[in-house]
Structure formats: structure tokens, C-alpha cells
Amino acid sequence: MTTINPPSNSAIKLTSAIKAIAPEVDSTILDELCRLTRVHNLKWVSDKDGKNAYYVMSQLSLAKGLDKEDYINYWSPIQRPLVNQGSLESLPGKAFKLEKEKLANFKILYKEQNGVSLGGINSLWVGDFLHAYSYLVQGRSEAAKDFQSLGAKSIEVASSNDITHAIESDLQLKIMELAGYSNINLKFEVAVVDSFNTGSHRRWDFVERLPKVTKLYELKSRTLSEDNVRSTLFTKKYIELASERFPGKAIEFIFTSPKGISWEAKNLIQEVNEKASTLYPGVKVKVSFIDTQEITERLISNILNDSPIESHFWFKRKLETEGFNCVVSSRTVEKLNSTIVDAYQTGRLIRKPKTDNVIQFPILKSAKVA
Structure with a gap:
């Protein structure tokens, strides 16, 4: 098995320290904080037990290209209530002002x-890993742009986008339901014998078999991390199993999540594609990532294109009231609503006057009890 860009020792130490205190930490925060720490040579401190990661906040201000007092004057818990200008937000995580004995111990x-x-x-003001990360990705200055483009949507308090969180099985059920209304042929929970582990089986979340390529989808409910990609491709060997299961077919392995992808995962996927001919000799392989919303929008477009306009209002209400917001964005629903509005304006959904040629359906009355 070929190993691609293993994490550095410093990244491993940082990851270990954070997971020791927060084992369920969002992978995007973890991946991006490791990258920022490496690229900007940021220094951090764990406690005596090797847990957590505390950053000096003034050093982060300088790393963002700002005055070293930026955090103290505009973001620290003490100063922020005194600031009346700007649209500043509260930062998650914990911050501490160290003085006297506590400062001496930290030094x-x-x-x-x-x-x-x-x-x-x-x-000295210090912040834990989550507070430090959230500060790094905030700000409107040009100098902060590098930090703003790193997936800050995944921060706990910033997860206010219109895609609600759900577990993977719930996401899959909603995609299955949409696929059932469409003409797109997706097969769910496709099992395959794991030839690398005797007696074991693996399952692809869903598979789409096309004439020239077989597409396999790996669904994640949280932000796709580097660990997710590495485990799926190199530990579980999903592509090798796919080439055995679908011989002679080009394979496209598609990661998908409603919560996006981390920078590290995106970089690893790019490296896999660059080395695909070496990693998977004799098989045409492509690895990619698409947002789950892109999949559901494709399904919805297929459903609507094959359905009468009269059914669109019913379908819109279904999307809004039956839990599809875990996989369908509000923008998709708004687009559907605009087609309904247009249909009303052009008269396609306006009831026509009754004529002699219109057949009236009988009104069913309840039977009388003798």
C-alpha cells in the first residue's frame, strides 16, 4: 500500500492533545487548525497531562497580519462588551487571562x-484550541482572508447554515426516498466480499452503474476529513474491491457530505488522482468530492422534469415538512417555489372554467348505518 503525505509529528501531537480533551471534535476544525499551526508556525501549549492545546492570542493577532492588541481590544471576554462598533460575534471555546502564579506556570x-x-x-490572554481556531477564521480585513476560506462554517456556533445535522443513516434514507421518485438508478447498501479480510464484507453507501463508468458513493454526515479519505481508500481498500466487483469498468469513487470537505482531505484526494495509475494499475480511477446537496438537486430536477406541474406544490411541501432539510438546501426549495409562482403567473396552475366537456367526479358520501 502506498502512503501519501503522512501527518507530521507536530500535527500528530496536536491532534492527540485535542482529541484527549475532545474526542468528538469536528474533523474540519482539527484538520484546519493543524494546517494553520504548521503554515504560520504557531506555538501552542498542552497542560501537564498532555491534553488540550492553548494558544497565545496576541500571537494569533500577529499571524493574521493585525495589531497584536486586536484580540484584547475587540474579542476578549472582558473588552468585547465595551465595544459598540462593528458586527462582532461571540467566539466559542474558552479564553483565560493569566496573571501571577497561573502565568508563571504557563511560562x-x-x-x-x-x-x-x-x-x-x-x-497574558490564552485560548483553547476551539477559541483560537474561531478567532483565526474571523475578521473582514484583507490580511485575514487566508483564515476565512478554511471551512469556518463547521465551528460550533457558526453551524447556522440551512443544512441541519443528521446521522448518516438518516441522510441515506432521505436520498433513497428521493431516488425512488426519480428515474436515476441508484442502488443502496451494495455489499461486496472483502477479499483482503477472509469472511468479511464491506458495503458501499450507494452505487450508480453507467455504461462507461461505475460510480460508488461514500456518505459522511460531518465534514469530510483526511482521516475519512485515508481510512476508506487505504485501510478499507474500497477502490480495489470495486475493481474486483466491476472488472473492466472505470471507477469513480465519490465522497459526499452535506457539511463540506476539509482542506487536508481535498489535498489528499488530489494526490490520489495524480498517482492513480500507480496506486491502481490497470484500472481507470477517479476520486472526487461533491456536496450532498448537489446529489439531491440532481434527483429533484429529474423528478420535476418527469412530473406534471400540478405535482410541484405537493413536492415542495414534502421537502419543507418531512425532514429533507438535512440533505436539501433552502436554495433548492426556493428554486422550486419560483417555478410554482411562475406557473401561477402564466396560468398553468389556474383552474379553468367548467365546461360541458369536463367530467365531474362524484362526491362520496358516508354510508348510513341501518
């Missing part, structure tokens, strides 16, 4: 773990 840990001294300071 010792900082020098032990980073090999440099913080110097003679009387107080």
Missing part, C-alpha cells in the same frame, strides 16, 4: 514545550 510549560521564553510580561 514554564511554554518554554518546556516550545524551547523559547515568553519574556517579562505581567498578564
Whole structure:
């Protein structure tokens, strides 16, 4: 098995420290914080037990290209209530102002773990990993753009987009239901014998078999992480199993999530594609990522194109009231609503006057009890 760009020792240490205190941490936060720490040479400190990751907030201000007092003046818990200008938001995570004995202890840990001294300071603001990350991705200045484009939507308090969180089985059921109304042939929970582990089986979330290519989909409910990609392709060997199950076919392996993809995962997928001929000799392979909303929009378009306009209002109400917001964006529903409005305006959904040629359906009355 070919290993591609294994995580650095520093990234492993940071990941371990954070997962020790927050084992269910969102993978996007973890992946991007590791990248930011590496690229900008940010220093952090874990506690005596090797847990958590605390950053000096003034150092993060400088890394963003701002004045070192930016965090203290505009984002710290003490100063923020005094600020009346701008559209500042609260930051998740925890922040601490260290003084006296607590500061002295932090200085010792900082020098032990980073090999440099913080110097003679009387107080210091530090933030845990989540507070540090959320501060890095905030801000409207040009200097902060690098941090703004890193998937900040996944931060706990910033997860207010119109796609609600759900577990993978719920997402799959909703996609299955939409596929059932469409003419698109998706097969769900396709099993295959795991030839690498005797007696074991693997399952692809859903498969689409086309004349020239077989598409296999791996559905994740959270942001697709580098670990997800590495586990699926290299540990579970899903592509090798697909080439055995569908010999002679080109394979497109598609990762999908309603919560997007981390930078690290995107980079790993690109590297896999660049080395596909070496990793999977004799098989035409492409690995990609698409938003789950893109899949459901394709299904919805197929359904609507094959349905009379009179059914669109019913379908819109179904999408709005039956839990499809975990996989269908509000924009998709709005587009459907606009077609309904247009249909009313052009008269296609206006009831025509009765004529002698119109057959009236009888009104069913309840039977009388003798």
C-alpha cells in the first residue's frame, strides 16, 4: 500500500492533545487548525497531562497580519462588551487571562514545550484550541482572508447554515426516498466480499452503474476529513474491491457530505488522482468530492422534469415538512417555489372554467348505518 503525505509529528501531537480533551471534535476544525499551526508556525501549549492545546492570542493577532492588541481590544471576554462598533460575534471555546502564579506556570510549560521564553510580561490572554481556531477564521480585513476560506462554517456556533445535522443513516434514507421518485438508478447498501479480510464484507453507501463508468458513493454526515479519505481508500481498500466487483469498468469513487470537505482531505484526494495509475494499475480511477446537496438537486430536477406541474406544490411541501432539510438546501426549495409562482403567473396552475366537456367526479358520501 502506498502512503501519501503522512501527518507530521507536530500535527500528530496536536491532534492527540485535542482529541484527549475532545474526542468528538469536528474533523474540519482539527484538520484546519493543524494546517494553520504548521503554515504560520504557531506555538501552542498542552497542560501537564498532555491534553488540550492553548494558544497565545496576541500571537494569533500577529499571524493574521493585525495589531497584536486586536484580540484584547475587540474579542476578549472582558473588552468585547465595551465595544459598540462593528458586527462582532461571540467566539466559542474558552479564553483565560493569566496573571501571577497561573502565568508563571504557563511560562514554564511554554518554554518546556516550545524551547523559547515568553519574556517579562505581567498578564497574558490564552485560548483553547476551539477559541483560537474561531478567532483565526474571523475578521473582514484583507490580511485575514487566508483564515476565512478554511471551512469556518463547521465551528460550533457558526453551524447556522440551512443544512441541519443528521446521522448518516438518516441522510441515506432521505436520498433513497428521493431516488425512488426519480428515474436515476441508484442502488443502496451494495455489499461486496472483502477479499483482503477472509469472511468479511464491506458495503458501499450507494452505487450508480453507467455504461462507461461505475460510480460508488461514500456518505459522511460531518465534514469530510483526511482521516475519512485515508481510512476508506487505504485501510478499507474500497477502490480495489470495486475493481474486483466491476472488472473492466472505470471507477469513480465519490465522497459526499452535506457539511463540506476539509482542506487536508481535498489535498489528499488530489494526490490520489495524480498517482492513480500507480496506486491502481490497470484500472481507470477517479476520486472526487461533491456536496450532498448537489446529489439531491440532481434527483429533484429529474423528478420535476418527469412530473406534471400540478405535482410541484405537493413536492415542495414534502421537502419543507418531512425532514429533507438535512440533505436539501433552502436554495433548492426556493428554486422550486419560483417555478410554482411562475406557473401561477402564466396560468398553468389556474383552474379553468367548467365546461360541458369536463367530467365531474362524484362526491362520496358516508354510508348510513341501518
